[in-house]
Amino acid sequence: MSRGDAAPFIAGEMLHVDGGQVSATESPIELRPVGEGDFAAWLPLWEGYQRFYRIEIAEEVTRRTWERFLSPAEPMYALLAMMGNQALGLAHTVHHRSTWTTKDHCYLQDLFVAGEARGQSVGRALVERVYADAARRGAARVYWVTHESNHDAIRLYDRVAHRLPLIHFRLEIVN
Numbered sequence: 001m002s003r004g005d006a007a008p009f010i011a012g013e014m015l016h017v018d019g020g021q022v023s024a025t026e027s028p029i030e031l032r033p034v035g036e037g038d039f040a041a042w043l044p045l046w047e048g049y050q051r052f053y054r055i056e057i058a059e060e061v062t063r064r065t066w067e068r069f070l071s072p073a074e075p076m077y078a079l080l081a082m083m084g085n086q087a088l089g090l091a092h093t094v095h096h097r098s099t100w101t102t103k104d105h106c107y108l109q110d111l112f113v114a115g116e117a118r119g120q121s122v123g124r125a126l127v128e129r130v131y132a133d134a135a136r137r138g139a140a141r142v143y144w145v146t147h148e149s150n151h152d153a154i155r156l157y158d159r160v161a162h163r164l165p166l167i168h169f170r171l172e173i174v175n
Ligand SMILES: CC(C)(COP(=O)(O)OP(=O)(O)OC[C@H]1O[C@@H](n2cnc3c(N)ncnc32)[C@H](O)[C@@H]1OP(=O)(O)O)[C@@H](O)C(=O)NCCC(=O)NCCS
Pocket: 049, 052, 111, 112, 113, 114, 117, 118, 119, 120, 121, 122, 123, 124, 125, 145, 146, 147, 150, 152, 153, 155, 156
């Protein structure tokens, strides 16, 4: 396990406690931070996420991002949802300063569940684990954005967070 994070956590147990629901998957799903040996399990999910968004992130960026997940000096974190040796989902977060609170904010930048594992509460369990980790690391807020056409994701998000009437702006800086 990397970076002294909390002990592994079983998704089904949390869902049972929180909502009286039982995960549809037969085996328990373990949510845990990535460790050094997880690159090969994580990469196909990361690539699947890029295909979903029709983007291609350069290999050197992926390598750097992976190193940052493993570095205790970096406020970037990655979780995997594992069923045995099979990685079913990922969540990536970045903690950063805020002018509105003395505590940091946690940006949930990437969330992905493999196609065959969707609709079985893996995504929900990942979000809830992100909440728990963010609280443990002292963050005041978890937030994220999604595309307005991403109805599957929005259905989940409307159940676990507050929807805001904000519009997202962006400018790429080319050096
Ligand atoms: C969005 C995503 C992460 C959700 O993961 P998931 O494991 O399928 O979500 P869950 O099973 O936890 O869904 C929770 C709720 O949303 C609904 N839901 C979400 N996706 C669903 C799907 N594909 N099929 C059926 N229901 C779905 C369910 O109604 C479920 O409600 P319930 O808990 O009351 O049953 C997953 O669909 C995914 O990876 N999509 C592609 C990438 C993506 O959109 N990422 C998010 C970018 S912001």
